Amino acid sequence: MATTLAPVLSDHWDADRSWTLATYEDHGGYRGLRRALGMPAADVVTAVKDSGLRGRGGAGFPTGMKWGFLPAPDGGPRYLVVNADESEPGTCKDIPLMMASPQHLIEGVIITSFAIGCHHAFIYVRGEVVHVYRRLLRAVEEAYAAGYLGKNILGSGYDLEVTVHAGAGAYICGEETALLDSLEGLRGQPRLKPPFPAVAGLYARPTVVNNVESIASVPGILVGGADWFKQMGTERSTGHGLFSLSGHVTRPGQYEAPLGITLRELLEMAGGIREGHELKFWTPGGSSTPLFTAEHLDVPLDYESVGAAGSMLGTRALQIFDETTSVVRAVTRWTEFYKHESCGKCTPCREGTFWLAQILQRLERGQGTTEDIDLLLDLCDNILGRAFCALGDGATSPVTSAIQYFREEFEAGTHTPADVLFPPERSSLFDYTPRRSPAALAGVHA
Template sequence: MTTPDPLTPVLTKRWLGPESWTLRHYTELGGYDALRTALATPPDDLIALVKDSGLRGRGGAGFPTGMKWSFIPQAKPGEEPTGPAAKPKYLVINADEGEPGTCKDVPLMMADPHSLIEGCIITSWAIRAHFCAIYVRGEVVHVLRRLHAAVREAYDAGHLGKDIHGTGFDLDIVVHAGAGAYICGEETALLDSLEGRRGQPRLKPPFPATAGLYAAPTVVNNVETIATVPSIVAGGKDWFRTMGRERSPGPKIYSLSGHVERPGQYEAPLGTTLRQLLELAGGMKDGIPLKFWTPGGSSTPLLTDEHLDVPLDFEGATEAGSMLGTTALMIFNETVSVPWAVMKWTEFYEHESCGKCTPCREGCYWLAGILRRMVDGEGTEADIDTLLDVCDNVLGRSFCALGDGAVSPITSGIKYFRQEFVDLCTAQRTHPEVERIAELSGASA
């Protein structure tokens, strides 16, 4: 294996410090210095800085962050604001981490909540927002408590509230607990949930940039994305671009789980390969060879041991036929049945489908049922074609990306491991009990 390029930690540099979650520890290591720099910088210049840095959303889609901020309608200097520009602006942090295999935002908020809060304040200043909501998955009570404590510390230190550091800028942050629905990771479903309604995706357009929270202009960003902002303000765009690749610059937190010796969070430049990450993680557990893996959680197409050297950035993963997603790398060795793993993921999507649209509601139900039948030894080879046909009717036809994510492991699993699905059906035909029933039927005739 090749040795990964050394990286001075950026996002995780405070994680192992004593009481790293406290304001005292954060400020001792330069915390909130970037905030003072940002508050002395015109908002439009901040947006340009983030845009020029090349920072892309770390929540899955990889949309350019600075560009998203620039979509918020603002009044022109000297002109009376009208339309959406006249409405309040909001910042919403998507901390509803629910993608199977994804576990980077929870440790970030536990170990270093002030990096997120400082990023929220800088972002709010840039987009002229005076209210920010951090939407956290309700099951992670320990994270909620830690965020609440960190927000209180920030208020007490004058980083939040009225007239922040004498600039005349006001900002309030609210930490909101969701009810644990995977669909609320979709930004418009999250907004509906935040407003007190059932979490279901909205029809777009209009997009959140013009009609988001309370029908006002809203930026929705992932935790890791916003926690990266202070380091860009402190280090500058050129420094940020020294890490990663040209179109996907900067550091990234990769979540490794499954059959590795040391599962956990690994910060590395975008474009790092699985081969390099496995070396950091101590290799495959018990030395059993790699069979398949996901680059960005279960909603991204599977890859195999042939893809060990694929650069794990937004372009590299796409060129390999998958998606970078949330960089949740679930690693499976040769002992795992692909149809079984795909079935378990599909049952998750069947359960988590909000039911708003027919392709996803009905498609996930039928896909899970067919896969269960095949894994139980009651399927036929025709079921493989049926699976692909149902997937084709879900892909690109569901109301949001949940349907697309649900079919990804199925289609990629059949693409790379079709014989395993066929073998399930063959085993069913040669099962001793089936043969005995066939013999009895022949004797009766």
């Protein structure tokens, strides 16, 4: 069992001006790139495969294997696209990483591009996070000035251009093929697969799409070696990862630890649940993963163990909720998000998320019917596995798992509003001011 943190990506986040190239170099930055440029590209791919690094964006697919899916070079371009469109409720690891140490990502981009034979890489950033976009632009500018990007990088003969692109703000563009369409200037909607991006991706050329944390983890593997990386984590879920604790926890934040650590251990380091309260439910991998409860405190947070327990490790967004929280209200808010962010391309997701939200809102108001709970489950069954992409499947996860563990709260929604059962001011982390009707406000100002 892991009992300590493993600061690798977050090692110098507390350093003065940690986001600058000078600070990154002072802490050993770009050693991995220098080592990679002295190796055959195929050996770099092998090193990442041997490390066991799995995609840190949620799917957990082996990163080196994904690179290996590219077809043999045919003389045309091939691309690396970094998915930095982090936007799921509760997921907040890539944005802090890019803010505190963008050069980690830039170095990873260069090494990965060299390994797969790419000469033009793209970083697709969520448009709303303008501060991150500007910081990445400055980091790329510094890397060009230092000779890490552009022509003949470090005298190796290898050339690479990097483009930082800001999306227009759509959760669906976190899906890799919708991201590619958006990057091409089209409406962001998922593509039919096959062909997969490795064969026909950006501009119909072979393309690798990886998450920010996946790419940022590559330099450490080149410096420390595959065996160093495999010493952390578990046998099948190797290495370190950023665990984002938010909600009713004493010290929320980013905790970088080996995969396989438990929530109980993380909570001990984070000061536990806020004083005077106890854990009610939590998300192991973001709002699109099935909920866990206090009985899952000792589940190792690795891909296999979380999956065996009935959920997904996902993005390791650990949203913590204590006993003051209405699970009906929480699930309703998440479902409203998925309804709003559905691209509308397929009927199960477009129509299903709309009706899920309608029914949940009734239950939250205490105006539900005895048939509503079974209707929710029936709707989820008609969405799961039938939607065009994973958004629809993810939207069903909090609903079905919440009913599994807290059915009595949904049954209470047939007669009592959630605000009565769980007053919002008790669960709020900040000063709570309830919304007042226009009539009430008119009375105040009369």
